[in-house]
Amino acid sequence: MQIIQTDLLCIGAGLAGERVAIEAAENGFSVICLSLVPARRSHSSAAQGGMQAALGNSAMGEGDSPDVHFADTVKGSDWGADQECARIFVDTAPIAMRQMAFWGVPWNRVVPGEQTYYKGGKPFTAYEKPENEGLIHSRSFGGTAKWRTCYTSDGTGHAVLYTLDNRAAQMGVQVHDKTEAIALIHDGETCMGAIVRDLKTGELKAYLSRATLIATGGYGRIYRESTNAVICDGGGMIAALDTGVVPFGNPEAIQFHPTGIVPTDILVTEGCRGDGGTLLDVNQYRFMPDYEPEKAELASRDVVSRRMTEHMRKGLGVKSPYGDHLWLDIRHLGEKHITTKLREVQEICESFLGVDPVHQLIPVRPTQHYSMGGVRTNKDGAAYGLKGLFSAGEAACWDMHGFNRLGGNSLAETIVAGMWVGGKVVEFLAGTDTTFNTAAIREAYEKQAARIQALIKGQNGNENVYAVRNAMFDTIMKGAGIFRNGTDLTESVTKLQEILQRARKVGLRSNGLGANQELALALKIEGMVKLAQCVCYAALQRTESRGAHTREDFPERNDRDWLNRTLATWANASDDLPTLNYEAATKVFEIPPGERGYGGGKIIPMDNPPQATPAGKKA
Amino acid sequence: MARMLKFNIFRYNPQDPKSVPHMQSFTIDETESMTLFIVLNRLREEQDPSLQFDFCCRAGICGACGMVVNGRPGLACHTKTKDLPEEVTLMPLPVFKLVGDLSVDTGTWFRGMYQRVKSWCETKKVFDPNAQEERMDNALAEKIYELDRCIECGCCVAACGTALMREDFLGATALNRVARFMLDPRDERTEQEYFDIVGTDEGIFGCMGLLACEDVCPKYLPLQDVLGRLRQRMAFAAVNNILPSFLRKDVKL
Ligand SMILES: Cc1cc2nc3c(=O)[nH]c(=O)nc-3n(C[C@H](O)[C@H](O)[C@H](O)COP(=O)(O)OP(=O)(O)OC[C@H]3O[C@@H](n4cnc5c(N)ncnc54)[C@H](O)[C@@H]3O)c2cc1C
Ligand code: SF4
Ligand code: SF4
Ligand code: FES
Numbered sequence: 001m002q003i004i005q006t007d008l009l010c011i012g013a014g015l016a017g018e019r020v021a022i023e024a025a026e027n028g029f030s031v032i033c034l035s036l037v038p039a040r041r042s043h044s045s046a047a048q049g050g051m052q053a054a055l056g057n058s059a060m061g062e063g064d065s066p067d068v069h070f071a072d073t074v075k076g077s078d079w080g081a082d083q084e085c086a087r088i089f090v091d092t093a094p095i096a097m098r099q100m101a102f103w104g105v106p107w108n109r110v111v112p113g114e115q116t117y118y119k120g121g122k123p124f125t126a127y128e129k130p131e132n133e134g135l136i137h138s139r140s141f142g143g144t145a146k147w148r149t150c151y152t153s154d155g156t157g158h159a160v161l162y163t164l165d166n167r168a169a170q171m172g173v174q175v176h177d178k179t180e181a182i183a184l185i186h187d188g189e190t191c192m193g194a195i196v197r198d199l200k201t202g203e204l205k206a207y208l209s210r211a212t213l214i215a216t217g218g219y220g221r222i223y224r225e226s227t228n229a230v231i232c233d234g235g236g237m238i239a240a241l242d243t244g245v246v247p248f249g250n251p252e253a254i255q256f257h258p259t260g261i262v263p264t265d266i267l268v269t270e271g272c273r274g275d276g277g278t279l280l281d282v283n284q285y286r287f288m289p290d291y292e293p294e295k296a297e298l299a300s301r302d303v304v305s306r307r308m309t310e311h312m313r314k315g316l317g318v319k320s321p322y323g324d325h326l327w328l329d330i331r332h333l334g335e336k337h338i339t340t341k342l343r344e345v346q347e348i349c350e351s352f353l354g355v356d357p358v359h360q361l362i363p364v365r366p367t368q369h370y371s372m373g374g375v376r377t378n379k380d381g382a383a384y385g386l387k388g389l390f391s392a393g394e395a396a397c398w399d400m401h402g403f404n405r406l407g408g409n410s411l412a413e414t415i416v417a418g419m420w421v422g423g424k425v426v427e428f429l430a431g432t433d434t435t436f437n438t439a440a441i442r443e444a445y446e447k448q449a450a451r452i453q454a455l456i457k458g459q460n461g462n463e464n465v466y467a468v469r470n471a472m473f474d475t476i477m478k479g480a481g482i483f484r485n486g487t488d489l490t491e492s493v494t495k496l497q498e499i500l501q502r503a504r505k506v507g508l509r510s511n512g513l514g515a516n517q518e519l520a521l522a523l524k525i526e527g528m529v530k531l532a533q534c535v536c537y538a539a540l541q542r543t544e545s546r547g548a549h550t551r552e553d554f555p556e557r558n559d560r561d562w563l564n565r566t567l568a569t570w571a572n573a574s575d576d577l578p579t580l581n582y583e584a585a586t587k588v589f590e591i592p593p594g595e596r597g598y599g600g601g602k603i604i605p606m607d608n609p610p611q612a613t614p615a616g617k618k619a
Numbered sequence: 620m621a622r623m624l625k626f627n628i629f630r631y632n633p634q635d636p637k638s639v640p641h642m643q644s645f646t647i648d649e650t651e652s653m654t655l656f657i658v659l660n661r662l663r664e665e666q667d668p669s670l671q672f673d674f675c676c677r678a679g680i681c682g683a684c685g686m687v688v689n690g691r692p693g694l695a696c697h698t699k700t701k702d703l704p705e706e707v708t709l710m711p712l713p714v715f716k717l718v719g720d721l722s723v724d725t726g727t728w729f730r731g732m733y734q735r736v737k738s739w740c741e742t743k744k745v746f747d748p749n750a751q752e753e754r755m756d757n758a759l760a761e762k763i764y765e766l767d768r769c770i771e772c773g774c775c776v777a778a779c780g781t782a783l784m785r786e787d788f789l790g791a792t793a794l795n796r797v798a799r800f801m802l803d804p805r806d807e808r809t810e811q812e813y814f815d816i817v818g819t820d821e822g823i824f825g826c827m828g829l830l831a832c833e834d835v836c837p838k839y840l841p842l843q844d845v846l847g848r849l850r851q852r853m854a855f856a857a858v859n860n861i862l863p864s865f866l867r868k869d870v871k872l
Contacts, residue, residue, distance in 0.1 A: 037673070038726035040771055041681040098752040104740040104805055106764040109757040134754025152764050158680065159767055166739035169730070177726035178718070200718050201634055229676045263652055264696075266678045321650040351679060351697040353652045363652070466664040510669030514634025515719050518668040 002205045006032045009209035011181045014042035016393025017215030019418025025171040043229040047157030050149035051412035053093035057135040059126040060147035066090040078547035079593040080402025083586040104163045141407040149408040185444045191389035214391040223368035224473035227267045238527030245385035247567035249376030249397030252539035258304040260367025263322035273297040277330040281316040305366035305482040327361040372401045381421030392421045403547025456512040461505025476532045485552045489540035496533045497576045534568040558604040622649045627708045655695035671720035682770030692774040712777040740806040766799040775832035791832035814856040
């Protein structure tokens with residue numbers, strides 16, 4: 001067994017993992033980041049829009065402040081957010097953005113004078129102050145009172161991740177890419193590192209560390225249709241859940257986007273509908289006005305996604321080899337508009353579909369987009385349940401997003417939480433030593449080695465891993481899709497219990513040697529089914545509608561009974577259901593629960609509404 | 620529609636003592652809007668689960684899926700089968716170390732490159748968290764981003780005659796990276812320091828200027844321009860080095 005030792009092991013080298021890594025390296029600690037792919041291919045690079053920070057430099061951002069950003073974030077979360085974390089986030093975001101500028105991000109900057117911008121497809125002019133020339137500019141994103149989304153053209157995630165990875169390389173952070181953490185090493189109290197499979201050779205190794213960070217991003221790939229990269233399969237969350245003591249916070253909180261293209265589920269922007277695009281069914285009939293006479297296609301993301309699904313369930317979707325879909329029609333916007341204002345959409349359609357949206361319809365369907373839930377941590381990013389284990393980024397439930405995250409807040413979260421949690425990891429490393437329990441290391445290693453042998457030899461059975469995965473896909477989408485109800489969820493929970501049994505009987509059809517990718521999936525399929533079960537089971541219990549969690553049979557947001565966070569643990573590996581506990585959504589209220597101001601919906605109020613605790617006078 | 624497509628795919632698993640490099644053929648029925656991403660995943664799930672290849676974003680953004688498609692390096696995820704003939708040959712990218720079948724190790728190559736060109740802003744300044752950000756002209760920010768768009772897919776390196784012949788050649792992607800930092804006022808390196816990195820045969824003077832790199836770059840980076848300007852600037856720097864100091868002058872890109 002090869003053993004590699006370091007002070008901090010970051011499982012994940014996206015924005016969150018690398019930002020924490022840099023903090024530790026700058027403070028003189030040794031750091032290794034693991035990643036399934038070269039760091040710069042991490043999914044963070046795919047974010048195009050931008051990241052929020054209340055800099056208030058631009059004309060449309062004037063008067064912005066962390067307080068306004070805070071209010072938007074808490075409202076957006078439908079009061080599911082931990083308000084202490086949201087406060088840390090909004091206060092730190094401007095510093096984090098400026099630091100990224102210092103390290104080399106080519107942010108777009110304020111150009112003084114009269115400028116033409118667009119809102120709802122219509123141009124308007126705004127005057128940018130000469131004294132702000134050259135400061136970081138910002139653009140508009142949904143759900144925000146001010147324009148505060150910092151951006152680099154249409155490649156924000158790319159530019160920021162490349163800059164951060166440059167900084168990491170400069171600071172001597174090691175990235176071991178094409179490596180996959182498949183289990184944590186722990187003794188039930190302390191985390192001591194991870195068992196890792198080398199994805200170039202297939203070799204199994206033990207990484208020992210005084211502090212371990214899970215920053216593996218989202219787990220969208222437990223859904224068949226997802227905008228996420230194919231590597232967003234929840235590996236970090238699976239390893240955490242597997243310990244039996246680390247809880248999965250708010251697994252049921254999943255965000256969907258209405259317009260992923262079919263077949264590959266790449267996102268096309270909301271701008272298509274904003275500018276006047278319409279949705280059509282199999283008969284090329286525009287159905288949205290029947291459901292939402294007022295707003296039609298312009299209702300909020302979750303509403304449109306729900307109506308589309310409802311319509312397809314009536315059999316009015318378009319059949320395709322890739323499943324049902326609907327049409328997005330932007331032809332009437334005309335060639336000029338499409339080739340200028342919606343250029344990116346046209347490029348996606350041509351490059352990936354061979355469709356020309358000036359003359360043809362675009363096949364779309366609602367698609368999984370973001371996971372608000374994850375490894376539950378306290379406000380310092382320390383995971384519940386194991387000492388020495390931390391988490392940050394989309395993998396974590398730090399929990400500033402509650403039940404619905406705002407566009408631009410997740411990319412910002414990665415570097416802001418990375419900076420903050422990084423500081424806490426440094427404090428931890430400075431003050432704590434670990435003894436490495438050799439029995440725990442050997443046991444963890446041998447357990448994984450035995451699993452691999454059993455899969456290769458077909459000792460557990462010969463279930464086909466892809467068939468099991470497909471069964472999971474069908475089941476989770478039926479129960480825990482865009483809208484949910486008791487009947488479907490109950491059916492999904494029962495089915496997933498059966499599918500879990502099948503996942504335990506997977507056998508390989510290939511020889512499993514080297515970087516074998518069938519083996520990689522076989523090693524995590526049981527964990528993926530468990531994640532899917534956490535989502536469905538928690539969604540079944542939560543008898544209310546909050547943010548992205550929409551129960552048709554319980555349309556109200558119920559603050560009386562459900563202003564809390566789900567904590568799912570998998571107590572025994574052989575269980576077929578998780579154990580659910582709950583904690584208060586937030587200990588501190590700067591803003592007591594109220595209306596979001598959009599999306600409508602009834603609220604069942606709390607019996608004893610909390611008092612606001614002004615910022616600065618925190619408990 | 621309804622063509623039957625034939626794929627000849629390079630197969631070799633270096634970790635399997637029984638494996639020898641060979642070509643293997645697969646047939647698959649073409650479906651609507653099919654891309655190589657769909658083809659390869661279907662082949663692995665339905666026909667041969669040992670098939671190795673890499674995708675990540677499957678949206679042309681991350682650079683993971685570079686491979687040689689009918690002789691030409693490109694991104695597999697945005698290659699549509701309808702633009703291909705009925706018979707297609709897929710090979711792994713050359714230059715990079717083979718992991719297995721169509722999968723190569725670009726990570727190690729690019730990490731080596733960052734260290735050689737010091738792919739970061741070299742500065743003596745220290746970040747002040749209480750200060751406003753330093754200003755930058757928006758046009759300059761956009762110019763830097765234009766060169767920052769490289770996704771490190773490795774296609775330009777795989778297509779480059781010099782890179783195929785000499786292992787230590789930096790390649791268009793590295794030279795582009797250097798040009799990006801030369802533009803950036805936050806990077807305080809001198810002309811001489813840049814010259815030490817790229818003013819050699821492993822750098823700009825090894826480039827034969829045939830521009831296969833620009834032809835295959837899926838992000839349409841202006842590599843021809845970058846290489847031309849870099850060569851010019853480094854030639855000046857070389858001349859300046861042998862001139863007495865009173866005759867030297869800084870030439871701006
Ligand atoms: C199409 C799209 C567009 C988006 N646009 C925006 C936007 O405009 N603004 C915004 O705010 N947000 C946006 N988001 C969301 C945002 O991009 C992500 O939430 C964020 O980038 C996540 O960063 P991360 O560092 O947490 O994880 P990631 O960047 O996903 O990194 C995860 C890392 O973990 C590694 N890893 C995973 N599993 C393992 C394992 N088992 N072992 C070892 N390593 C592992 C991976 O290799 C990778 O390095 C978008 C998301 C999508 C899908
Ligand atoms: S122009 Fe230079 S870098 Fe580009 S392919 Fe030719 S030799 Fe290589
Ligand atoms: S320069 Fe172009 S071809 Fe070369 S690695 Fe970058 S994106 Fe790929
Ligand atoms: S998979 Fe990301 S570029 Fe092809």
